[in-house]
Amino acid sequence: MEQYTTVSYKNKKIRKIKDKRKHKEALQAWMFIGVGFILFAVFMAYPLLKNIEMAFMDYSVNPNKPSTFIGLNNFKKAFLSSGVLGESDKFYLALRNTLLCALVTVPFQWFIGMMLAVAIESLSKGKMFYRFLLYIPVISDWLVVAILFKYIFQDTSGALVNSILLNLHIIKEPVMWLQNEWTANIVIWSLCIWKGIGWVMIMYTTALQDLPKDIYEAAEVDGATKKQSFWKITIPLLQSRTYFIITSLIIGAFNVLLQVMLITNGGPMGRTDVLLNYMYNKAFSSFDFGYAAALSVIMGIILIVISVFQKKITNNAKIEF
Secondary structure, eight states, X not given: XXXXXXXXXXXXXXXXXXXXXXXXXXXXXXXXXXXXXXXXIIIIIHHHHHHHHHHTEEOOOOTTSOOEEOTTHHHHHHHHOOSTTOHHHHHHHHHHHHHHHHHXXXXXXXXXXXXHHHHHHTOSSOHHHHHHHHHHHHHSOHHHXXXXXXXXXXXXXXXXXXXXXXXXXXXXXXXXXXXXXXXXXXXXXHHHHHHHHHHHHHHHHHHHHHSOHHHHHHHHHTTOOHHHHIIIIIHHHXXXXXXXXXXXXXXXHHTOOHHHHHHTTTOSTTTTOOHHHXXXXXXXXXXXXXXXXXXXXXXXXXXHHHHHHHHHHHHHOOOOO
């Protein structure tokens, strides 16, 4: 009996020591993640929930004018409003420009960036130099880059782009690049592509360096050419990285703002407005914060749908060459 009591006492003591150790480890863990969790809650979770709440309200920052709940009116304003200057027309124009930006820039950034990564990786010398050269646009300041593009796309015959096109006899007179809806969009798209290629190149470079070399050696022994190895081995192995890159590029295309604000500011006559630019103007120029919040919710839903759709396509894709 005394022996049983002694063993029970020792088990309880061991259990208490283990419980104290668990509590100590849990406390240490919360000390590490607690700060990050608080920052996430304050700067991400709360603003997100607040934005969703504002989307259903006629929100006012004036303390003397209380905000009122208006249901789906802000969403109806975007999709269903009518008139010569109806907000739905402006919204659909901004949505069209944003979708076109994604459709034009994402394929060019992805394909050119991937090809450059493969080409540079195959070099025997100068890899770091070329990577640094191509990555300079990514780290360049937006203001400097915007001024550069506005300068080379000026409407005069002495501007760089017009001068080249005139000398090659492609055009007969200078193009008014920033005064026309479509040419102004081309300038914006060109800036997006130029600035994003380097990021895609670096992402694929890291992925290429992680690929197993023995697979290529085995393919070479079997008589596979470099072209066959690229399409049959490299592309399939990069599929997961490709999904991440394309998803990031689509999100980046929907987040186009500085390019528009610094080059055209939505001109001419708002024809180059994109969703973020239109949203920004509604919030901080018209002070229609509820409508701007509704636009951000719509944009978020569109991105979620595109990401899910792209994921399903990637999972079901069978690469055959």
